[in-house]
Every structure is written in structure tokens, then in C-alpha cells.
Amino acid sequence: MTSRLHQFLTRSPYQQYVYGYPHKTAYRRFDSPRPLEQVWAPERKEARFLYVHIPFCEMRCGFCNLFTTVNPVETVVEKFLTQLEVEAAQTAEVVGPATFTRAAIGGGTPTYLDAKQLERVVTLMRQTMGMGRIPLSVELSPSTVTADKLEVLSQATRLSLGVQSFVEAEVAAVKRPQANGDVNRTLDLIRARSKAHLNIDLIYGMEGQTEASFIGSLETALRWRPEELYLYPLYVRPLTFLGKRAASWDDHRVNLYRAGRDWLTSHGYVQRSMRVFQRRDVAELQLPEYHAEDDGMIGLGVGARSYTKAVHYAHDWAVEPRAVRSIIDDYLARPASSFRSAHSGFELSVEEQQRRWVVLSLFGDGTNDAAFTKRFGVGLFAALPWLSQLLDENLATWTDGTFRLTPRGLEVSDALGPWLFSEEVETRMRAWEAK
Numbered sequence: 001m002t003s004r005l006h007q008f009l010t011r012s013p014y015q016q017y018v019y020g021y022p023h024k025t026a027y028r029r030f031d032s033p034r035p036l037e038q039v040w041a042p043e044r045k046e047a048r049f050l051y052v053h054i055p056f057c058e059m060r061c062g063f064c065n066l067f068t069t070v071n072p073v074e075t076v077v078e079k080f081l082t083q084l085e086v087e088a089a090q091t092a093e094v095v096g097p098a099t100f101t102r103a104a105i106g107g108g109t110p111t112y113l114d115a116k117q118l119e120r121v122v123t124l125m126r127q128t129m130g131m132g133r134i135p136l137s138v139e140l141s142p143s144t145v146t147a148d149k150l151e152v153l154s155q156a157t158r159l160s161l162g163v164q165s166f167v168e169a170e171v172a173a174v175k176r177p178q179a180n181g182d183v184n185r186t187l188d189l190i191r192a193r194s195k196a197h198l199n200i201d202l203i204y205g206m207e208g209q210t211e212a213s214f215i216g217s218l219e220t221a222l223r224w225r226p227e228e229l230y231l232y233p234l235y236v237r238p239l240t241f242l243g244k245r246a247a248s249w250d251d252h253r254v255n256l257y258r259a260g261r262d263w264l265t266s267h268g269y270v271q272r273s274m275r276v277f278q279r280r281d282v283a284e285l286q287l288p289e290y291h292a293e294d295d296g297m298i299g300l301g302v303g304a305r306s307y308t309k310a311v312h313y314a315h316d317w318a319v320e321p322r323a324v325r326s327i328i329d330d331y332l333a334r335p336a337s338s339f340r341s342a343h344s345g346f347e348l349s350v351e352e353q354q355r356r357w358v359v360l361s362l363f364g365d366g367t368n369d370a371a372f373t374k375r376f377g378v379g380l381f382a383a384l385p386w387l388s389q390l391l392d393e394n395l396a397t398w399t400d401g402t403f404r405l406t407p408r409g410l411e412v413s414d415a416l417g418p419w420l421f422s423e424e425v426e427t428r429m430r431a432w433e434a435k
């Protein structure tokens with residue numbers, strides 16, 4: 001085993017959830033603003049993703065590392081929506097017409113907004129950005145869902161509810177107190193009022209959680225027959241593991257992961273990645289074309305990112321509450337013209353684009369060599385030969401021209417993700433963390 005891969009594998013299976021590349025902490029101010037017209041000019045117009053980020057929540061969960069602020073004064077919410085409309089109008093004008101084939105509203109908690117405010121968001125997506133009747137995914141939290149909001153979100157094809165656990169003491173321990181009665185009512189309401197696929201997020205590795213209580217939460221979740229379940233390892237160490245060797249918490253999480261995976265796969269679910277489990281009897285949706293590895297995403301809102309092949313950009317980013325509020329204030333004060341350019345981000349060299357392609361495909365359905373070769377004019381192992389170490393270590397297989405993680409590889413996805421980072425990205429991320 002080569003030393004770098006070995007180092008990552010021996011540190012911990014839980015180093016970082018890598019779902020995009022490069023991470024926002026690797027972004028820096030550009031020397032001069034990049035006009036969006038130029039940034040988007042080389043991109044395909046036929047398949048784009050539209051993403052809107054709502055940076056508000058009703059409480060701060062103890063495990064959250066997202067860009068969000070808690071219970072802002074109402075005027076901030078209204079000003080944010082007005083500025084979001086300005087950003088959308090400016091962006092649409094300079095980027096020009098394109099066809100969106102996927103959309104999502106995330107956060108934060110989109111349903112923190114009331115129905116009228118949500119309507120403004122959906123309207124700007126439709127009228128200003130030109131979103132048609134395409135698949136729309138929306139994130140929800142249990143105590144913020146109401147019938148009138150679900151009505152506004154009637155286009156949604158996927159609703160994702162952050163439940164975390166059906167054991168009240170467990171969610172209280174991660175500072176997300178909620179009553180099961182509310183959660184159950186919300187799930188009933190979603191099933192009664194929406195035809196969207198339902199995803200339920202659950203967490204393992206919490207204070208007091210046992211294999212039996214975790215399986216109990218899975219059993220409860222299945223009462224609503226969710227089309228999809230996301231199982232997230234907890235990343236904030238519970239008090240019970242403080243002072244103990246780090247490996248004991250890792251062992252606890254690995255045991256729960258295996259128990260949850262085995263239980264779900266024997267109860268009608270298929271594992272699609274380390275976190276994603278899909279109900280086996282759900283027919284694949286016939287979705288319009290969109291390839292996350294290659295097609296662009298326009299993100300709107302102070303916490304959103306945007307991707308083209310060679311340039312990723314975003315507003316500033318933070319997690320610490322005071323810094324988040326200050327970034328939101330800056331966003332609210334920006335002149336309309338400033339939304340016509342990208343100010344901070346990351347320029348991806350061809351090698352960084354290749355790494356990103358692998359990050360986005362390997363942790364899901366696998367990396368197809370023909371698609372990679374078509375895009376880059378060079379085969380996967382010719383471009384990134386060190387990837388073959390995963391074959392040597394039985395962490396991946398090569399079948400029918402596709403490079404896929406084995407069950408062991410899936411289990412250590414959060415160690416392999418950071419291993420895929422380039423030295424430059426790693427260095428920038430470390431510098432950001434040291435600030």
C-alpha cells in the first residue's frame with residue numbers, strides 16, 4: 001500500500017463528507033472580478049441545474065456545518081428575498097437563456113420561509129430564471145412544514161426531511177430538540193399532500209444511540225415508505241466519547257453503519273452510496289438529461305455556489321454565527337451590478353476537473369471510463385494512474401469499463417474523498433481552517 005493512501009485509511013474512516021470538489025474553503029478572491037457572461041460562454045446551454053439557497057433556520061443543530069443563521073429578524077428575511085430577486089435578474093440577463101433540467105431549493109431550511117415568501121422564490125425561479133416543469137428537490141425541517149407551503153411547492157418531485165432520529169433523547173443530545181408527535185404529523189402531512197418522492201435523513205453515532213435504537217429509527221421511518229433514506233455519520237464527538245481513544249467512536253459509527261446498511265438492504269432498499277439508500281421497488285424516474293460531472297449549475301443566494309467546467313464561484317463563506325451574519329449583511333448591501341461578476345472562487349485546471357469528475361461519480365454509480373475518455377481525451381488510469389491503488393487494496397473494482405467502490409470502499413468513502421484532493425486544494429483548505 002502506498003504511504004499516502006495508507007495514511008488516509010489509517011487516520012479514521014470519518015474525515016470529511018466529500019460531495020463536491022473543490023471544497024468552498026479552497027475558494028479565494030479572484031485578482032479581478034470575472035464577468036459571468038465570459039464565465040458561462042463556453043458552457044452547454046441545454047442542461048443546467050438551478051439552485052437557490054435559503055440561509056435561515058429555526059434552530060442551530062449541534063452537528064451543522066452549513067452556511068445558515070438562526071431566527072433572523074423579519075426585515076432581514078424580506079431584504080434577502082428582494083436581493084435574491086435582484087441577483088436572479090442580473091444573472092439571467094448576463095448569462096442569457098438556457099434550459100434548466102434540474103432544480104433544488106436548499107439551505108438552511110427553505111421552509112423557514114412562510115408560504116408567501118416561498119412563493120416569491122418559486123416565482124423568481126420560474127419567471128426570472130425560466131425554470132419549467134422540471135424535477136425540483138426541496139429540503140425541509142419537521143416543525144416548519146405546513147399545508148400551504150406544500151401547496152406552493154407542488155412542483156417538487158423530491159422532498160427531503162431532516163429527521164435525524166426518532167428517539168427524542170438522541171436528537172436533544174445533538175441540540176436539535178424535537179417532539180416525535182410533530183415529526184410524525186409532518187410526515188403524514190407530506191404523504192397526504194404531496195406526490196413527491198420522500199427522503200428522510202437520519203444520523204448515526206449520537207449520544208446514547210445503540211444499534212437497537214438506530215434500527216428502531218429505521219423501522220419507524222419505513223412506516224412512511226420513503227423512496228430514499230440518507231444515513232449520515234455524526235461528525236461532532238458526543239460527550240460519552242470525550243476522553244476516550246478516538247478509535248472507539250469510529251468503531252461505534254462503523255458498527256452502526258454496517259447494522260443500518262444490512263438492515264435496509266434486507267428490507268427492500270438498495271445502497272447507492274455510503275449514505276444513500278433507495279427503495280428497490282421505486283421505478284427510476286425518467287429525468288431529463290443532466291450530468292453533474294460536466295453540466296453547469298447556477299446557484300443563487302448568499303450561501304450558494306455556482307459551477308462551470310473551469311470556474312467555480314460563490315459569495316464568501318463561514319460557519320461561525322457572527323461571520324455568517326456579517327456575510328449576509330454584505331450580500332444585502334451589494335449593488336445590483338456586482339451580481340454580474342464572480343468575485344471569489346476556484347479555477348479548475350484540467351487535472352482538477354478530472355479529480356472532480358471522479359469525486360462526483362466514484363462515490364455514486366461509479367466512474368465510467370468511456371465517458372471520462374470522451375470528455376478529457378484520455379483514459380481514467382492514464383490521467384490519474386494512482387487511482388489503481390484502490391484496485392490493489394480491494395477498495396474498488398473494474399467491471400465493464402466502470403470503476404466502482406467495493407462495500408469496503410463505500411464504508412471508507414469519507415477517508416477516500418480527502419485522498420482525492422490535490423495538494424493545492426489541501427493546502428488552501430488547511431490555510432482556511434488555520435485562520
Ligand code: SF4
Pocket residue numbers: 056057058059060061063064065066068107108109141162
Ligand atoms: S436544519 Fe440543517 S442547515 Fe439548519 S442548522 Fe440544522 S443542519 Fe444546519
